[in-house]
Amino acid sequence: MRDLPAARVASALLGLALAVVGLTACSPAASSGPERPERPEPLASKDVGVQLFQWTWDAIAAECPSLAETGYGWVLTSPPQEHILGEAWWTAYQPVSYRIESRLGSREQFAAMVSACAEAGVGIVTDAVLNHMTGQDEPGEGWAGSRYDHYDYPGLWSDSEGHFHHCGLTTNDDIASYSSAAQVRECELVNLADLATETVPVRTRLREYLADLVSLGVTGVRIDAAKHMSPADVEAITAELPEDFLVISEVIRGAQEPVRPEEYLEAGDVFEFAWGRDLAGIVKGGSLRLALELGSQEGSSTYLPSAAAWIFVDNHDTERGDQTLSYKDGQDYALATALMLASDYGRPVVYSGFAFRDREAGPPQDAEGAVLDAECPEGVGPEAELAEGDWVCQHAWPSIEGVVGWRAAVGPAGEDASTSVDGRVVAIGRGQRGWLVANGNREPTPQRLATGLEPGAYCDVAQGSPAEDGACVGEPVLVDEEGFAELTIPARGLVALHVGALAQG
Numbered sequence: 001m002r003d004l005p006a007a008r009v010a011s012a013l014l015g016l017a018l019a020v021v022g023l024t025a026c027s028p029a030a031s032s033g034p035e036r037p038e039r040p041e042p043l044a045s046k047d048v049g050v051q052l053f054q055w056t057w058d059a060i061a062a063e064c065p066s067l068a069e070t071g072y073g074w075v076l077t078s079p080p081q082e083h084i085l086g087e088a089w090w091t092a093y094q095p096v097s098y099r100i101e102s103r104l105g106s107r108e109q110f111a112a113m114v115s116a117c118a119e120a121g122v123g124i125v126t127d128a129v130l131n132h133m134t135g136q137d138e139p140g141e142g143w144a145g146s147r148y149d150h151y152d153y154p155g156l157w158s159d160s161e162g163h164f165h166h167c168g169l170t171t172n173d174d175i176a177s178y179s180s181a182a183q184v185r186e187c188e189l190v191n192l193a194d195l196a197t198e199t200v201p202v203r204t205r206l207r208e209y210l211a212d213l214v215s216l217g218v219t220g221v222r223i224d225a226a227k228h229m230s231p232a233d234v235e236a237i238t239a240e241l242p243e244d245f246l247v248i249s250e251v252i253r254g255a256q257e258p259v260r261p262e263e264y265l266e267a268g269d270v271f272e273f274a275w276g277r278d279l280a281g282i283v284k285g286g287s288l289r290l291a292l293e294l295g296s297q298e299g300s301s302t303y304l305p306s307a308a309a310w311i312f313v314d315n316h317d318t319e320r321g322d323q324t325l326s327y328k329d330g331q332d333y334a335l336a337t338a339l340m341l342a343s344d345y346g347r348p349v350v351y352s353g354f355a356f357r358d359r360e361a362g363p364p365q366d367a368e369g370a371v372l373d374a375e376c377p378e379g380v381g382p383e384a385e386l387a388e389g390d391w392v393c394q395h396a397w398p399s400i401e402g403v404v405g406w407r408a409a410v411g412p413a414g415e416d417a418s419t420s421v422d423g424r425v426v427a428i429g430r431g432q433r434g435w436l437v438a439n440g441n442r443e444p445t446p447q448r449l450a451t452g453l454e455p456g457a458y459c460d461v462a463q464g465s466p467a468e469d470g471a472c473v474g475e476p477v478l479v480d481e482e483g484f485a486e487l488t489i490p491a492r493g494l495v496a497l498h499v500g501a502l503a504q505g
């Protein structure tokens, strides 16, 4: 299982998980006496991704072993192709060529990252910018030295060969209204030269770029700005990818917009932006039970079908806006991420970026503009003091790491899944494999609660994953003979127990 790409692992695990769930469900009937059924094994299910925004290839390679140990299955990287020069975070979204040569590292470093991560059992999903090239009105030179002009990329694209759209629908050819599907797809997104993705030469070259990424061992792509290409274009460009390759389209759900995320399901999976936006309001309000209903039939919003939806608390765009939570929300953000990881709607992507005040600010760079390798300092977490440009390392916050481990150990919700609600306290059970309780109150809440777990002492992984020798972080939680635990759930916090983290001794 370890050497499989993450995408395949995720789907294979679903089958395995169901088998295990079936097994536990059957075992009480099989043992007819008063004896207890065996405590189930943790599953080692790894569908959780982590977006390491603006992390260099070397830094990701170095992080992969610990990501694997925590329970992450794959990493989403920033776009790897040659891009315009400049310090802002968004230069990677203006491609100059498809050479894998960027301020995040060289082709060799990219390839080394992919194999180091594969060896650790972590897949690499990379961001692919296919809809457009640069938005620069003046000619320039890219990171790897390629010359370019707004509509002329020597040896690649040129206006004279009809490689670009000039939509003629708005005064400057920029998208002016998202109510027009034609504008969204054929006009320019913030002045970015829009490729004629319906034409054979453009599709062919973009397919070659994706094939190159496959040859480097990547296990999936995020299709940047998929909304700005027709579903037929996205399908055609991704059609020849390996069957188990993960394709996740970025199609931001917009109320009243004619372009719908659902249209892109033929090409693969899609990010469900509404989930994180709705979650933000729920967590701020404290009625956490609503978070468990998101995406279910009781939930009010219409979302993508669960199996094709990737959800997130925030991403690199939304953390710079006001529609979702971000690391700046501290404990609420940690709580939201835990709820996402415990959700049985969609599959989660944890976000990890750098601290910023200025929304344009790029990550820490050297004098030439190469991004410095990220490192997570000691003591990361919701209370950490952060200076501009510090790596926030949300993926390594103790409670987030712990709940990633929880999700990996309990696997997808099966027939033995349960939820219970008491005011602003909600508990999520996964049969005998795990249990998690979250507190929407602004003060610590003492409770005696049924866990569904076998009696014993469990580590509270919301305080952090157990140490390498298995020692709990913080006090273990005792589950009594009746399966109850007596605990005080921290304000806007949680307690999480699972069979993969039993207290020693």
Ligand code: ARE
Binding pocket: 090, 091, 092, 093, 094, 129, 134, 135, 136, 178, 189, 190, 191, 192, 224, 225, 226, 227, 250, 252, 253, 254, 257, 316, 317
């Ligand atoms: C930068 C400057 C611009 C300048 C341009 C060209 O900010 O002023 O005109 O360069 O020189 C990122 C940054 C942009 C940046 C761009 C290129 O966010 O600021 O422009 O890189 O460097 C829409 C799209 C969605 C897109 C968001 C941002 O539908 O696809 O806008 N998201 C992706 C990435 C971004 C990236 C791009 C696409 C471009 O995640 O990081 O841009 O590659 C409603 C609609 C949404 C719409 C949203 C915002 O919610 O429903 O569809 O999202 O409004 O307009």
Ligand code: CA
Binding pocket: 131, 184, 185, 186, 187, 194, 195, 228, 229
């Ligand atoms: Ca387009």
